[in-house]
Amino acid sequence: MILTKRPPLPYWAQILIPFIAIVVSLCLSSIPIIYAKGDLFKSYFYLFYGALGTRYNFLETCVKSSPLIFTGLAVAFAFRAKFWNIGAEGQLLAGAIVAAWIGINIPEMPKFVAIALIVGAGFVAGGLWALIPALLKTKLKVDDVVSSLLLNYVMWHIMGTLLFGPLQQPGSSWPRSPSISELAKYPILLARSRFHLGIVMAVVAIAIIWFINEKTVLGYRIKSVGANLKAADFGGIPTTSVIIKTAMISGGLAALAGVGEVCAIHYHLLMDVSPGYGYSGIIIAMLGRLHPVGVGLSAFFFSMIIVGAQTMSRMTGVPVYIADVIQGMALLIMLVAQLFTEYEIKVISK
């Protein structure tokens, strides 16, 4: 039995692949559900009911999508250039820290200026944090996977230092910051929900990244660098500057996830500001096949899983970590499914 290259699948089949992966991983998640003695029908029912069943649940799923779209876009954008940015988590935290710091200390000014300032500063913070692994890779040949991963822990502990120090709420012994000013809070766009500005921003970001990828010179260069670094270099593309730009945009996108969590969800900085959105971004990017629209769809799907798992856990007693199991499984299954778009199995008798 061997794998051989097959002619490229038609476009519709390529689009179908992630959906197949999703269905397979939902089916396979029945194994841990049964292991946890959850009633299968009830579990799946509450998974979807929790995610989509009521207006509020549906809008909550949209709310959760926002950070996932940003980290998914961040990872996808970097992976297209084969810049292995596994540091979205740290870049997210950088954005959250800056948003909290400005949000607490912001002087009186028009609201839209305040929001623009915070979003801009957060983007820059994440971009600069992502600049470190990019410079280490291009100038010093340090592996980007390892450096961007380790920097997540560095930023986490920087946040801890700040939350036990200058950013700590006066009089509190907990690692949490004071609340941000009303001025810094994202506007809520729909009544009786948490549907906030950040969701619209995420959708706009999808459009912008699509535009960069498809319609700009930078997008073309990123694709060339990702396809073949040496050839791109030989062809006169300034590969170092392309990688650095890619990294900074990627880090900035991830940071906006953190800005949104502080300015629209928690309204203060805390150690648990991200339950691993940066790592989920990797899964979302792969399932979205690194395409911005795909990222949007797969972010919405994983948001359903994360939001729905809470209801499911409450109603059936299956641990809420089922969402993490499904995410991990979906990535592995997606990888295998993707393989079969390029290869087919041939059985040869020896």
Add this chain to the structure above:
Amino acid sequence: MGRLFDQIFQMSFIIGLLSAMFRMATPIIFGTLGEIITERSGVLNLGIEGIMLISAMFGFLATLTTGSQWFGVLIAILVGVIFALIMAFLVVYLGLSQHVSGLGVTLFATGLAMFVYRHTVGSPTIPPVVQPFKPFLIPYLSDIPFFGQILFNQYALVYVSWALIPIIWIFLYKTRYGLALRVVGENPMAADTVGINVNLTRTLALVVGGALMGVGGAFLTLAHQNMFLIDVVGGRGWVCIAMVIFGNWDPIRGSLGALLFGFIDAFQLRLQSSGFAIPFHLFLVLPYVITIIALIGVARKSSAPAGLLKPYRREEKGG
């Protein structure tokens, strides 16, 4: 008299620090050795962080149920091997991206570890604890002043990790099998030509590596601590990946890197408890920062196995 007391205090401080250094380095040594064997065959195993975590969890549960620490280690090895086999299926037999597959295995293993732990233990206010390993005093040697306390009053697994360093070095450089492994990692096509089964070699390397990562994980919950916490591994797997690069894929140099990490880790713990008015998170950041700096130092000189990250498909020879 005062000066004498100072000296005793300092001596005990140094003994404590160095003894802790070897203890803290042990999981890193296991993980680094496992990753070196794996990478020498041409496979990057980024599943290490998740494998260490899920092994730590299952090892802990096994000990919690049976009371036997060694049984916990055995289960951890088994779990490490199972996840290494998943990795082998994905990257060796299917030839998928080693980067993404490894991250996938880490994310999957992490999710599963938390899921199984929460299902088994529930959410009690006080997490359950096991009776951890006791330090194993080596008779006579532990009586040597100074060195005895540092080197020979450690957990048994610490000695095992020391023994493995030369064993793996000899295996890699002085045996036929080690040579075959290195050829597979450097030039799989040449290895295939001389009749070495590339995929089998890589699978075995992953399995042995996974077993070692499993022991490293078990050390964290059965010796270093006596309970399982979600962040018990806390990036140590990634540190191992860094130490492999730092050590230029050599078991001795990689282990020295692990000792350096252990030293910084032990040092920051002592700084924390010494009551400096500096937040402890600032100390926790030290090991990671120094690991990155260490990587910068060696980056230009290091040379990865030439076949690393490349799947081998015989039918695509020369393609």
